[in-house]
Structure formats: structure tokens, C-alpha cells
Amino acid sequence: MKPLARLLVVLGALSPLVLFILPMWSIELEAPQYPPPYGLGMKIYINKIEGKNENDLGNINNLNHYIGMKRIEPDSIKELTIMPPLVIALSVLGLAAAFIGKRKVVVGWLVLVTLAGCVGLYDFYSWEVDYGTNLDPHAIIKIEDMTYVPPLIGSKELLNFTARSWPDTGFMVLGFGMAITVVACFMKPRIEAS
Amino acid sequence: MKRIRSITAALVLSLFALIISGCSEGGKAHIGVAGDAASRVYVAPGKYDEFYNFVSGGFSGQLAVYGLPSGRLLRVIPVFSVDPEKGWGFSEETKPMLNTSHGFIPWDDFHHAEMSMSDGVPDGKWIFGNGNNTPRVARIDLSDMRTKEILEIPNSSGNHSSPFTTENSEYIVAGTRFSLPVPNQDVSISTYKENFKGTISFIKIDKTTGAMDLAFQILVPGFDYDLAHAGKGPSHDWMFFSCYNTEQANTMLEANASQNDKDFIAAINWKKCEEYVAQGKGKKIDARYAHNVFNDKTQTATSEIKNGVTILTPAECPGIIYYMPTPKSPHGCDVDPSGELIVGGGKLATVIPVMSYSKMIASIAAKKFDKEIDGIPVLNYKDCLAGEVKKPGLGPLHTEFDGKGNAYTSMFVSSEIVKWSLKDFKVLDRAPTYYSIGHLCIPGGDSKKPWGKYVIAYNKITKDRFLPTGPELAQSAQLYDISGEKMKLLLDFPTIGEPHYAQAIPAELIRNKQVKVFQLKDNNNPHVTRSEKDCRVERKGNEVHIYATAIRSHFKPDNIEGIRVGDVVYWHVTNLEQDWDVPHGFAVIGNNNSELLIMPGETLTLKWEPKYPGIHPFYCTDFCSALHQEMQGYVRVSPPGSNVPLTHN
Numbered sequence: 144m145k146p147l148a149r150l151l152v153v154l155g156a157l158s159p160l161v162l163f164i165l166p167m168w169s170i171e172l173e174a175p176q177y178p179p180p181y182g183l184g185m186k187i188y189i190n191k192i193e194g195k196n197e198n199d200l201g202n203i204n205n206l207n208h209y210i211g212m213k214r215i216e217p218d219s220i221k222e223l224t225i226m227p228p229l230v231i232a233l234s235v236l237g238l239a240a241a242f243i244g245k246r247k248v249v250v251g252w253l254v255l256v257t258l259a260g261c262v263g264l265y266d267f268y269s270w271e272v273d274y275g276t277n278l279d280p281h282a283i284i285k286i287e288d289m290t291y292v293p294p295l296i297g298s299k300e301l302l303n304f305t306a307r308s309w310p311d312t313g314f315m316v317l318g319f320g321m322a323i324t325v326v327a328c329f330m331k332p333r334i335e336a337s
Numbered sequence: 338m339k340r341i342r343s344i345t346a347a348l349v350l351s352l353f354a355l356i357i358s359g360c361s362e363g364g365k366a367h368i369g370v371a372g373d374a375a376s377r378v379y380v381a382p383g384k385y386d387e388f389y390n391f392v393s394g395g396f397s398g399q400l401a402v403y404g405l406p407s408g409r410l411l412r413v414i415p416v417f418s419v420d421p422e423k424g425w426g427f428s429e430e431t432k433p434m435l436n437t438s439h440g441f442i443p444w445d446d447f448h449h450a451e452m453s454m455s456d457g458v459p460d461g462k463w464i465f466g467n468g469n470n471t472p473r474v475a476r477i478d479l480s481d482m483r484t485k486e487i488l489e490i491p492n493s494s495g496n497h498s499s500p501f502t503t504e505n506s507e508y509i510v511a512g513t514r515f516s517l518p519v520p521n522q523d524v525s526i527s528t529y530k531e532n533f534k535g536t537i538s539f540i541k542i543d544k545t546t547g548a549m550d551l552a553f554q555i556l557v558p559g560f561d562y563d564l565a566h567a568g569k570g571p572s573h574d575w576m577f578f579s580c581y582n583t584e585q586a587n588t589m590l591e592a593n594a595s596q597n598d599k600d601f602i603a604a605i606n607w608k609k610c611e612e613y614v615a616q617g618k619g620k621k622i623d624a625r626y627a628h629n630v631f632n633d634k635t636q637t638a639t640s641e642i643k644n645g646v647t648i649l650t651p652a653e654c655p656g657i658i659y660y661m662p663t664p665k666s667p668h669g670c671d672v673d674p675s676g677e678l679i680v681g682g683g684k685l686a687t688v689i690p691v692m693s694y695s696k697m698i699a700s701i702a703a704k705k706f707d708k709e710i711d712g713i714p715v716l717n718y719k720d721c722l723a724g725e726v727k728k729p730g731l732g733p734l735h736t737e738f739d740g741k742g743n744a745y746t747s748m749f750v751s752s753e754i755v756k757w758s759l760k761d762f763k764v765l766d767r768a769p770t771y772y773s774i775g776h777l778c779i780p781g782g783d784s785k786k787p788w789g790k791y792v793i794a795y796n797k798i799t800k801d802r803f804l805p806t807g808p809e810l811a812q813s814a815q816l817y818d819i820s821g822e823k824m825k826l827l828l829d830f831p832t833i834g835e836p837h838y839a840q841a842i843p844a845e846l847i848r849n850k851q852v853k854v855f856q857l858k859d860n861n862n863p864h865v866t867r868s869e870k871d872c873r874v875e876r877k878g879n880e881v882h883i884y885a886t887a888i889r890s891h892f893k894p895d896n897i898e899g900i901r902v903g904d905v906v907y908w909h910v911t912n913l914e915q916d917w918d919v920p921h922g923f924a925v926i927g928n929n930n931s932e933l934l935i936m937p938g939e940t941l942t943l944k945w946e947p948k949y950p951g952i953h954p955f956y957c958t959d960f961c962s963a964l965h966q967e968m969q970g971y972v973r974v975s976p977p978g979s980n981v982p983l984t985h986n
Contacts (some may be wrong), residue, residue, distance in 0.1 A: 181917065198854070198915035209963070244647060278733070283964060 144244040144332050151327035152249050156237025158320020159230045159256070162189035165313035168267070170293055171195065174304045185215070186311060190227045192217040194275075203290065210291055210302070211282025213274055222266060233259060246328050253324055268295045268332075368769050371818060371825035378816065378828040380407040385848070388780050390793065390841040391464050392814075393450045397834025400450060400466055400477060405780075405791060405841060406816055408830030416475050418444035418469045418483045421931030423482075428933055429907065429942035430862070431631070433640035437471050437489050438625040446470045448497060449838035452479075453506040453542070457569045458783030462848040463547045464840065465509050466502040472496030474540060476547050481852040485631045488549045491624035491646055492519045492536045500540075504573050504785070507984050508552065508607060512578055513540040516559035516585075519648075520622065529587035530556040533559040536648075537578065539607055551626070553614050553647040555605065555658060558711050559585050561594070562603070564669050564735075569785050570677035572694040574608035577679050578665070579670035590660060594666065595685055599718065601660040602670055602681055604697060613654045619647035636855075636862040636940055652712025659701060660710065662718040663690050669735035673744065673759055674785050678723055680736040682743060689733050689746055691762060693723035726760040734775060735838075737782030739789030739819055745772040745782075747794065754794060754817070756824060768824040770815055772798040779819070780841035786844060792817045792824070795836035802832055812836060853917045855938030862940035864909035869893045874985045881906045881983070887921035887935065888913040889962040892955070895970030899983030902950055902976055908933075911940040922958025925972070932958050947974040 144152070166186035173182040182201050184195025192215065194200035204214045208332075217223055233256055240252040275292030284302075291301050298307040371377065380386050386404030391413075394401055398418025402411045419426030419435065426435045426443060435441055445468035452459040466475045472490035477483065487818040490496055495514030502509045516533035518524055524532050532555055541552040560580040568575035583600045586593030613619065624646045631638040647911065651658050661679075670681030679692040700706075700721055706714040732750030741970045743765065746755050752773045774794040781787040794817065799810040809833035819823040857867060866872055866884045875882045881904050886893050892910075900906060912921050914937035923933040925945050933941045947953060958970035975981045 202914075202916040205914075 144246065144250075144327065145330055148330040148332075149241050149244055150329040151323045151330075152241035153238060154322040155324030156234050156241055156252075157325070158317050159234050161316045162230060162313045163187075163227070163318060166311040167313040167317070168194075169195070169309060169311040171307045171309075172304045173307075188313065189230050190223055191260075192220070192223070209283045211279030211285070213277065215274070220270075222270070226263070229259065239268075247333065249324060249328055253321060253328075256321065264295065267334060271295065341696065347581055368824075368826045371827055374825070374827045377818065378406040378408065380404065380409075382412075384658065386843060387844055388788075388791070388841045389844055389847065390778070390780075390839055391450045391452070392778075392832060392836045392839040393466060394833055395448065395837050396446050398445050398447050398468075399834065400447060400961050401833050401836075402482065403560050403830075404844075405793070405833075406827060408814070408828050410815060412482060413733075414477060414482050414484065416466055416477065417447050417473070418486075419443040422934065424931050424933045424943065425940060427931035427943070428639045430940075432517075433638040434484060434487055434629045434631060435472070436629055436640035437627045437910050438491070438642060439471065442471055444470075447834075447837075449500065451500050451502050451509065451783075451838075452840045452842065453547070454502055454784060454941070455505060457504045459781060459784060459840065459846075460506075460843050461842060461850075465502065467496050467499035467511065469496055469514075472499075472511060472513075474500045474509060474549065476542075476549060478547070479847050480850050483631070485633070486547070487629045488550055488551065489626035489628070490540075490551070492517070492521075492554060492648075493538065495561075498537075498562045498578050499578070501565045501567060502542075503567045503576065503607065503952040504569050506542045506544070507578075507901055508539045508541055509549070510565055510578075511540065511954070512536070512562035512565060514561050514563060516561070519556060520624065526587055529559060532789075533585075533587070535562050535580075537560075537603075537605065539576075539610065551646055553610060553619055553649055555610065555649045555651065557603070557651065557658065558713070560601065560974060561590075563667065566670055566672045566679075566783055567672065568628070568672055568694065572672065572676040572679075572808075574606050575694070576605045576607055577672060578605065578672050579667040579681060580605040581666040581668075581684075587897070597665070599662040599664050600667055600683075601715070602663045602667065602679060602692060603604075603713075604659045604661060604704070606657055609657050610649055610654070613649055613657065614647060617692060618654055619649050621645050621647055634859070634861045636860060636865075645752075649899060650712075655712075656947055657920070658713050660691055660715045661697060662690065662707075662715065663692070665688050669733070669746075671736040671738075671744075672736050674740055674787060676785075678759060680746070681700050682733040682746065683737055683810045684732055684734065686733065687728075689726035689729045689736070689757070689762075690718075690969060691725065691759075692721050693721045696723065710862030717836060719761065726755075726757050726762045726764065729757065729764060730767070735777055737777055737779040737792065738787050739779055739782070740787035741789050743819075745777060745779065745792050745819070747777045749797070750775050753791065754824065756819075759939075766823050768817055768826065770794040770796050770798060771829070772796055772803050772811060776836060776838050778839040780839060781842070781904050788841075790818070790820050791827075791841075792819050793839065795832065795839065797835075799831075802829060812837045854915050855936060857911075857913065857915060860911070860938055860940060861908075862911075864907075864942060865940045866909065866911045868913070870983070872925040874983055875901075879904050883908050883985075885910045886913050887911070887923065887957065887968075889919065890957075890964035890968045892923075892957070892968065892970050894985035897970070897983075897985045898973040900972055900974050900979045901979055901981075902945060902947055902974060906945040906947065908943045908945060908955075909940060910935055910943070912937050914938070919961055920959050921961050921968075923955065924958050928955050934959060947972075950974050950976045950979075 168187040171184040240248045276290045293306045388405040390403040392401045400414040415425035431519045453463040472493040476486040497514035498512030500509040513535040518532045519534045537555045541550045546845035561582040565578040577590045580592035580650045581600045630638040663681035664683040667681045667683045671680045730751040732749035734747045736746045763949045776795040794815045816828040912935040955974045
């Protein structure tokens, strides 16, 4: 691979690491009594979940107790401890692929990252399903056949709240990293030493 | 033909008569409401007012917050009077705020509001207020709009000329409207001229914390020190006080204090006072006064009785005070934005006198004194006069400035605002007020840079201005536009209590720093309960302390047994919410006390002495959530000496 292409692959390999500092997904909640810009929100990073504003996570949990939803305790969500080393591993693999410099290897890495992403999204959705359907039978507000699964992506009305679930800046940066890696794969190679 | 002519004549005559009668009925000035007034004062749903208007509540003892231009009441901040709605003066944490050297006093007369200033401009940090009856000054924090400090003023009564601030809020002042012997003692009232004195107090303000400290008092002749304003720019070192009753009457002042043709504006050089105090020229005398401070970290107020005040005597400290003659029984004493002109509002005067700071300084330098009173030089009226506004109207009181070279004076008797030019002292415009304006306020109108868009009149007589509400009527205020050459009436609105002065500041200067919730992690109230697992009930002899929490929508604990008649119970309730605008209230049946209204992250304590055995419910009084009606609890109270164990859920 040309040096420029390698550089792009390096950058692409590093991009998953931004998920430690930029959120990859955000869920926002708006209601008549939580008008913008004072809605509640959660920012999901690879290793933590935070409220959009300082006290949001606590306030979301407090509101959720009415419908019997489990409290979102980042400390007890296993994915937040499993994913970080996996992401670092992916980055390392990506750097190795850049070092090797063979197009096939890089493509292999891209496929791996995409697979990991799909697994991640599936896991995220099943987490949402678990929280939204395993409700306390003694919940204060019980509406027949009602469940509170936030959308995987997009917006949905849940009682008086509109829930919006969208990828956040970390995801965008990762996507950009993948894109430039793809571009690198299309760049004509130098005459490589075999 | 003749008949037609006579009918026409009759018609014309009656029409004429009607017009004449219509005309003679008037003779009063009328101000039409500006054509676009409705759109000028309409603040659409979801939008905000331009200005915060802080208006003193007078005999209500509180400070009201209005939005301008809508005139909507946003909040009543409790200051000198108890407020059972908020538990102010009822909760254990706030009771000390109303302590004085005479014990707990549940009320005072809040006269003037004055914002803290930096470089002669309101800085949005604090607003001060004075208590007229039991002399005190209060400091209110403008980030959470709560009263944080109250300082009693000793050797004083009728604290009226207060709490006006120096240009940089180095000091705020207090002064006696009612002279007294200093120190007070048992003498015949008719010995007023011999024994009664006035005191003028300077209270130092800490620039960072706002903390107030009584720095020194000046012992002055027994006149009534009515109002004050500080110098600015060149006159930065000076504070000017209007005083009346130079006749030194002690009875029927209405007539007896109105005899002299001229009273005084006292000019005090506070910088020079500081020098004398530093040199040790002040005399320390005994004087007991309370100093009450609300600590934000512990969320608790403490009251300390201090003793001792430093007194300066003018005869021993030349150069600290001069008297400038001014007609006649003055009220207002107002300094223009440049600091050069000092306007006296002589209630019984036929002119508005405008004194000149530079001429006053020249007179002092040349030692051109007419006489001396108790060692205080009296300057010559004409020597210090910049000019007089002739035929301004009847009963001038207060003057504010628009920063565009104009002054606005309130005329109580002729019920109008008079606009006049600071350049040539000519009357430019008059606007009637409804009715009998006392005080007026231009946002920043007593500062170096007024926001000269509006003037608000605060009137003393309401009569037919609003729908009547029995014999007792709210006082009325009017909002005028002063952006053009002529004043335009925009809005009429009622006010709480009796406004005696007001301040206004552009909303954007303070709205974004308003506290939304108190952070639970910063709550250092000694009785805080940070989470439900820490809730408990403890007995210490006949004192029971309940450490409770409130969060949507339940109290913990909400079932308590083992309390006895004869116990003194303290409910320490912490609102665990950290969400905006979710207060919880708290009240117990039959409690000889008020409710608590607790903000998110706050802890408040309510005392309760149950009087009879049986079940006592308590509940949340502020509609907090969908299940607010379920937010309740029960206490089982047993007879004295019972051995029901103390338990809770």
C-alpha cells in the first residue's frame, strides 16, 4: 500500500478509540413538562453512560420507577467492562493491518469491525428490549400490553415522552474512520515487495 | 323660517353648553395610552420580559420581583416578614434571620431596594433593603433570590435613609429618621433639642462575599435624615443625605417641622471618615445589635449579638460633613449620572433645587460658611446652587435620570412626573400618574449609565384604577416609555405592599446565573439525609429527631411510632430531587407552625410539639407529581410516659 493509504488505515484504526471520549449513541427524552432545551438525555460511551446534563441519569431513573422500569446502573452493565478491551484490541489489529499494508488484510479488518458493530447494535437493542419489557409487576403505572422499548434508531412516543435514539459524535468519527480506510483500500498500491 | 332659526339656535346653544360643561369638568391633564401600547407591553407566551424589576414591599416587609414590560409578578422574596408559605422565619434554619437585640421580630417595613454596584453600574450580585421600624439592612443574593444576611443598626430608629450604595459598593448607608438620645436613656421628650441626636451609619460590604460589617457611625444633630444617594465620578468620595425637621420639633411635626424656609442636604466625605477611623479618632461605645447570616453550605442561619460601634463626632473630625441649605422639607436626594449635580426634592418647595458638586467643593476650599451647627459648617445656598427648576409642579419627591441629559421628578401633590433638562433646568414634559406618585424608577436610574427606556411610577393612591376589592386596594404602578421626547403611558399594574423604591436590571444580566437546583452533594446541612437508607428517627430525652427524605412521590419514613405527648419533635426533611422545579412541601396536622417548602437538594427543619395522643397524618403540600395525592404519612403519638418503642419504616 502507498504510504498515504497506510496513513489512512492508521487513522481508521485509531478511530474506535474516540469512543472512550466521545459518546457513540445518545437517547433523548422530551415531554410537555420537559421542553427543549430542558429535555432529559443519556450519552452512551464505550465504557460509561452519562446524563446529557449533570443530573439527567438520576432523573430518568426516578421517572422510570413509575412504569416499573429497572434503574439504569452503569456499574452493573457488563457490556461497559467487556467492550473497552475489545475496542482496544480492534484498534491494535487495525494498526497491525496498516503495518502489514496488504489490502486484503485491511479489508479483513474492516469486515471484523463491521461485524463487531453489528453485534454491538444487536446487543444494544436486546438491552433496550430487556429494560423496556421486564417491568416490575407492581409498577405504579400499568397500561395493558404497554412496553417501553426505546427505538434502536429514530423516535417513538412512550406515554408523555418522545424518545429519540440516534448515533452520536463518537459513532460518526468511527464511521469516518471506516470510510477513509475503505478509501485507502481503493488506492492503487505501489509495486510491493513480495 | 323663524322657527327653523330658533330651533337651530336652541340646538347650537345646547351643543355649546354641552361642550362647555365637558371642558370645565376636565382642567386635569390627560395622557392617552400610546397607540401601540398593547404590543409594547405584551410578552407572548413562552417569551421573556426585558427587565427584572425589584420593588420594595414597604409594610409587607418583602421584596417583589416583577417582569417589565409586562408588569407580571414573578416572585415575592421574603426578607423582613415571616412567610408561612415558604417557612421563612418558621423553619429552624431561617428563624435566626429575624432575630434582633429585642428578640425575634416577625415583621418590618421594607423601604428601599438598592442593587450592588461596580464602577457605578448595577452588577447583578446582590440587592440590599432596609428595615425602617427596627433598624436593619438586608442583603439578598441575586443568583438564588434569597435573603442571606440581615444586620441590625444600633443607636438608630426610623432607618429611612438606607441602604444606598457608594459607587463601587464599598459601603451602604443607614440613617435616623427619628432622632433619639445616643445612647438611649430615660429623658423627657421635650428635651429633644438638648438630648436627641441622629446617627448616620456606614456598613462595609465585602466585594467577594457581600458580607456586611458596621464600620462606623457619625453622630449628627437631631434632624430627620430622610434619603441619600452616593456621588459618582468626581464626587465618588461623598454621600449626600437630605434632612428635614431642622426645626428640631418633637411633636406635631406636620406643622412644626414645616416652618423653616430651608433645611439641608448633608454632604459626607466617607473617605475622610475612613482616614479618621484609621487614625483612631473614632470613639468605641457600647451598642448591642444582631448580625444574622445564612450559610449556603450548611443551609442554616446563625444569629450573633454584637456589641460596640465606632462613633465619629464631626466637631472632632473636621471635613467629614457639611450642610448645604435646600428648600423645604426635602425628601429625595438624587445624584445625576455625571456625579456633578445633586437634586433635592423639597416636599414643600416651589422649585427643584439642583446643587453643584464642584461649586460645593469650591465653597469648602474657600471656607465660605454661613454658620456652624455642632461644629458642622453650613454652606451658602446660592454659592452651591447649579440652578433651580422653576414651577415644576407641587410636592417634588424623587428624581431619576435617563442617561440622555434628562431628569424625571415625581410630584406627589400634583400627581405627575415632570421631565426636565439637566442642561438648562427647563421643564420638557409632564405625565400624569394615577394617582399621587410617590416613587419612580428608571432601570439603572441612579447609576452612572441608566438604561433610559422606561420609567415606572409607584403611586400612593389607587381609587378607581382597577376593579375595586373592598376598602383595601393594591397600590398602583404605571409603566411609561421614555425613549422619545415625550413620555408615553404603556401599562397600569397593581403591586404588593407599598413600593417605596425599586431597581431594575436587564434580564439577560442575571437570568442565566439563576440556580436551578441545589446540588445534594454540596448540601452540608448538619441534618441532611443523602439517601433513603440513611433515614432514621432518634430520641434524645424528650427531643425526637426525624431524618426524613422526600422524592416523587413518597416520604421516607412515612410510618413512625413511639412519639409521645410532651416530646419536642424536629422534622429534618431533605428533598432528594435533583430535577428542575420539583419542590416538595411538608405539613403535620395541628402543628403550631407553618409548612416547609423544600427545593431540590435542600434540607429544612420543622419543629412540632404534638398535643394529644392518637394518629397524626402529614403530607406533601406542593403538587409535585402525578401521585402527589399519595405522598402522605402517619405518626402514632402515644400518651406521656408510654413505652411504645420508637419505630419507623
